[in-house]
Amino acid sequence: MFLLFFYTFIILGHRPKPTDLISCQLTFIHIMMILTGGDIWLTDIFEILKIENDFKCKTIFYISRVMRGLSICTTCLLSVVQAVTISPSTSLLAKFKQKLKEYMIYSFLGMWSFNLIFSSNRIFYVGAYTNVSVTNQMKVTKFCSLLPKNYIIRGLILMGSISRDVFLVGVMLTTSTYMVIILCRHQRQCKYLHSISHLRASPEKRATQTILLLVVFFVVMYWVDFIISSTSALLWxxxxxxxxxxxxxxxxxPTITPLVQITSDNRIIILLENMHSKYHENFF
Known part of the structure; x- marks a missing residue:
């Protein structure tokens, strides 16, 4: 929530960097993933409102699946934008720098539209848990279960998910490799100009290293999750x-990402230090 307010304030009140727009959306997505993924927060809200389990299950699973798809799309976009941002002026990517924000708006619209439509199958194949032995449902939470579906439909959905994920992860790994090459080349050039002991990482370099860390961590966690989901779906x-x-x-x-963002963004660190200083001035 802190990051969401911070990036919103930056976007509305200052000149945001292209990655700020993506980080703001990624933060919102992760908040929604935590609220829906644990089957805790929204479940309690629905129970207070006395909403029936079937609608509750469809809503939670649909939102969770949409946010999961948006997470990988947004992380991929973040990697691509950073690769364009640090690319040398002589590279082919340099010509996209001037219109990054314009391209990002179209990317946001495309990502949301695609994932909202692609994940709509959850509305039809998720319902309230009743009796597994009678209806052949697969129980996944205390109140919710997956309803049986045709093998062909199940295969098409699985192939669509695999195709999307392989493509996006491939793009992330490609852009990450490109950024590593750029950073290594820059490091070698700096060795001829300065002593390494006196070098300080530039904001661009720190941002790139942070995104590389997030991408690697995301790819590992995402594919472990995907293997578990796919295996469970196939074996029912x-x-x-x-x-x-x-x-x-x-x-x-979604839990580690905001911690990495907070510790790697100098603007957030300065803001927290100023808040800490004012607190001490007022109360001590």
Whole structure:
């Protein structure tokens, strides 16, 4: 929530960097993933409002799946934009720098439209848990279960998810490799100009290193989650222990990401230091 307010303030009141717009959306997505992924917060709200379980399950699973898709799309976009930002003026990517914000608006619209439509199958194949032995449902939470679907439909959905994920992860790994090459080249050039002991990482370099760390962590966590989900869907079985592991993996990335962002952004560190100083001035 702190990051969401911070990036919103930056976007509305200052000159935001292209990555600020993406980070703001990524923060919102992760908040929604935490609210829906644990089947806790929204479930309590629905119970207070006395909303029936079937609608509750469809809503939670749909939002969770949309946010999961948006997470990988937004992380990929963040990697691409940073690669364009640090690219040398002589590279082919340099010509996209001037219109990054314009391209990002179209990317946001495309990502949201695609994931809202692609994840709509959750509305039809998720429902309130009743009796597994009678309806052949697969129980995944205390109140919700996946409804059986045709093998062809299940295969098409799985192939669509695999195709999307392989493409986006491939783009992330390609742009990450490109950024590593740029950083190594820059490091070698700096060695001829300065002593390494006196070098300080530039904001661009710190931002690039942060994004590389997030991408690597995301790829590992995402594919572990994807393997668990795909295996459970194919075998039509969810072991309680496997479900706990999957929930931990799902929450690892949205939990670690804001901590990495806070510790790597000098603007946030300066803001927190100023708040700390004012607190001491007022109360001590």
């Amino acid at each position: 079985m969810y072991d309680p222990v496997i479900l706990i592991i999957q929930k931990f993996v799902m929450h690892a990335y």
